[in-house]
Amino acid sequence: MTLTNDHDDLRIIGRADINDLDAILAIPLCDPDEAEHHVAASRDTIFSWDYSMARPGLHKLYEKAKTGQWNATTDIDWSVDVDVEAVMTKDLEVLGAGVDKTLYVGTPVERWDDRQWLEFGIHGRNWMLSQFLHGEQGALLCTSKIVDTVPWYDAKMYASTQVMDEARHVEVFGRYLREKLGGEFQINTHLRMLLDDIIVDGRWDMTYLGMQIMVEGLALAAFGFLHQITAEPLLRQVLRYVMSDEARHVAFGVLSLREVYEQMTDAEIKDRQEFAFEAAVRMRDRFMQQEVWERMGVDTREVLPIVLNDPTRQMFQSMLFSKIVPNCKKLGLLERNDAWLRRRFEDLGVIQFEDWENTGDEYLRFELGNEVATAP
Numbered sequence: 391m392t393l394t395n396d397h398d399d400l401r402i403i404g405r406a407d408i409n410d411l412d413a414i415l416a417i418p419l420c421d422p423d424e425a426e427h428h429v430a431a432s433r434d435t436i437f438s439w440d441y442s443m444a445r446p447g448l449h450k451l452y453e454k455a456k457t458g459q460w461n462a463t464t465d466i467d468w469s470v471d472v473d474v475e476a477v478m479t480k481d482l483e484v485l486g487a488g489v490d491k492t493l494y495v496g497t498p499v500e501r502w503d504d505r506q507w508l509e510f511g512i513h514g515r516n517w518m519l520s521q522f523l524h525g526e527q528g529a530l531l532c533t534s535k536i537v538d539t540v541p542w543y544d545a546k547m548y549a550s551t552q553v554m555d556e557a558r559h560v561e562v563f564g565r566y567l568r569e570k571l572g573g574e575f576q577i578n579t580h581l582r583m584l585l586d587d588i589i590v591d592g593r594w595d596m597t598y599l600g601m602q603i604m605v606e607g608l609a610l611a612a613f614g615f616l617h618q619i620t621a622e623p624l625l626r627q628v629l630r631y632v633m634s635d636e637a638r639h640v641a642f643g644v645l646s647l648r649e650v651y652e653q654m655t656d657a658e659i660k661d662r663q664e665f666a667f668e669a670a671v672r673m674r675d676r677f678m679q680q681e682v683w684e685r686m687g688v689d690t691r692e693v694l695p696i697v698l699n700d701p702t703r704q705m706f707q708s709m710l711f712s713k714i715v716p717n718c719k720k721l722g723l724l725e726r727n728d729a730w731l732r733r734r735f736e737d738l739g740v741i742q743f744e745d746w747e748n749t750g751d752e753y754l755r756f757e758l759g760n761e762v763a764t765a766p
């Protein structure tokens with residue numbers, strides 16, 4: 391992997407080298423006992439007196455959203471019994487441990503027996519679903535903010551449907567974690583920084599870029615991947631329902647921002663490129679699963695240098711960008727300003743997805759009743 395070293399990156403993410411582990415580890419983990427997290431933010435609330443559904447793409451999405459509603463209480467079969475150990479044993483057969491075990495020589499992980507690897511898998515699953523849960527709450531808050539701040543009537547109408555969608559997603563992941571896995575992990579510290587940054591920014595298009603393009607783009611890929619590998623029927627059902635909404639949400643971001651970005655100056659676009667890059671690094675950092683290693687009693691300083699360069703991890707991690715990169719390309723963000731974002735995505739090892747189908751074109755395939763196109 392090429393390292394990034396320039397002042398731009400230092401200014402944006404607070405470190406010159408995106409792989410600087412000391413800088414990554416200097417950010418404390420979130421307190422698992424914290425009950426509330428307050429973010430001070432100001433924003434303009436905009437009324438629109440133009441009540442025409444002027445944008446056919448958004449109008450179509452709004453109609454799809456109305457017929458695509460489902461009820462988390464009655465449409466999901468919550469009576470399914472989840473034997474966590476049996477499920478993870480089966481899933482790990484398909485997935486492997488998610489790391490290349492041979493690389494961890496000289497660390498406590500080297501001596502782990504099958505039981506400990508299973509425990510690592512179970513905590514890892516719980517952690518992943520917990521981050522989905524917290525991310526869904528972030529989406530709920532961001533989308534309600536978009537209803538306020540976006541100047542277009544048709545976008546306000548669509549966003550209002552997304553608020554309900556996100557409430558349902560918080561409901562299903564929360565219920566699954568509570569009833570089937572016995573509780574949740576705290577929010578990952580890098581994910582919380584990212585959500586804070588998105589919420590603090592008062593520019594309405596930044597909310598879209600951070601949430602609909604970056605966070606939800608990654609979520610859509612992650613849900614598809616987990617849906618493909620897990621044998622657990624309840625989780626598969628939950629993910630399938632959530633994906634049917636999530637594809638619309640990402641399409642909402644692509645359709646809305648395309649119009650706006652076409653009219654922006656290079657300097658304005660540079661701000662957006664930097665924001666997208668920063669979000670990508672935060673999400674990459676999140677996948678080091680610091681909270682899981684700690685739960686297993688492993689000193690993160692010992693393992694993270696290996697995790698960062700573990701090809702198995704890099705493969706999973708890069709796949710999570712399979713929706714983000716083509717969507718950024720569709721928005722014109724890769725090439726503007728001498729291909730600034732293309733070069734950053736090259737540094738992160740994710741540019742290979744640029745010609746995959748963008749979600750603005752593919753979202754209808756995720757509707758309930760269709761076979762889903764999942765991650766490769």
Ligand SMILES: [Fe+2]
Binds near residue numbers: 526529555
């Ligand atoms: Fe969601």
Ligand SMILES: [Fe+2]
Binds near residue numbers: 529556606636639
């Ligand atoms: Fe969403």
